[in-house]
Amino acid sequence: MKKQLGFSLIELAIVLVIAGLLLAGVMRGQELIANAKVKSLASDFRNIPTYFYGYQDRFRVLPGDDHAAATHVAGNNASTNGQVQNGLIQGGWNSTTDTDESFLLWQHLRLAGLATGTTDITNPAQYVPHNSEGGQLGVTSVAALAAVTAGTFNTAHAMCSDAILGRYALQLDTMLDDGAGNTGVMRILVNGTPGSGEAAPAAATPYLVCMSF
Numbered sequence: 001m002k003k004q005l006g007f008s009l010i011e012l013a014i015v016l017v018i019a020g021l022l023l024a025g026v027m028r029g030q031e032l033i034a035n036a037k038v039k040s041l042a043s044d045f046r047n048i049p050t051y052f053y054g055y056q057d058r059f060r061v062l063p064g065d066d067h068a069a070a071t072h073v074a075g076n077n078a079s080t081n082g083q084v085q086n087g088l089i090q091g092g093w094n095s096t097t098d099t100d101e102s103f104l105l106w107q108h109l110r111l112a113g114l115a116t117g118t119t120d121i122t123n124p125a126q127y128v129p130h131n132s133e134g135g136q137l138g139v140t141s142v143a144a145l146a147a148v149t150a151g152t153f154n155t156a157h158a159m160c161s162d163a164i165l166g167r168y169a170l171q172l173d174t175m176l177d178d179g180a181g182n183t184g185v186m187r188i189l190v191n192g193t194p195g196s197g198e199a200a201p202a203a204a205t206p207y208l209v210c211m212s213f
Helices: 009-059 101-111 166-176
Strands: 137-141 157-165 186-189 206-212
Touching: 009 101, 009 137, 009 157, 009 166, 009 206, 101 137, 157 166, 166 186, 166 206
Parallel strands: none
Antiparallel strands: 137 157, 157 206, 186 206
16 A cells, blocks of 8 residues: 655745745735825825915915906816805815805816816716725815814815725824824714714725815
């Protein structure tokens, strides 16, 4: 009868080492993907306020709140319906109403060459900006920001970005603020439920992230 031979200890050790290297490679790859996503999301929070203040510096009025936008920006075809021009952006952060200042803001920024995207306000599906996770981006005044409890922010305006998983949202807060979703200038919120923010968001749950500026 032929003797059945098993693996030697050396062979088993080699297999375990290879398996460990493969697992480490997979985990490292996942970490790199996660970091890339967070950096992409963070760029929105850095760039959009820059565009906002760039428009204000150039024209001495806020984008979206500019009742002379048709003469200020390229093409002379900027919409000027509904602007109050009171130094605050009116309308919900995620508005799709083409007379809301928070909606027209994107057209003014794009016509001014500060942001990219279509300037056609009649096609909200393509006009409204989105983050890398497919969530909507938006800017409004803190007074009009129903997503957060009144008094949460001390500045005039805030930008929001939704559909962000909790694990990415917390990394964002650590990168751009104080690492806690219920304090500071960045808040991690349950979309549709006003509050001051989630201190410990669930890793796999999507959240709305708002940052004052």
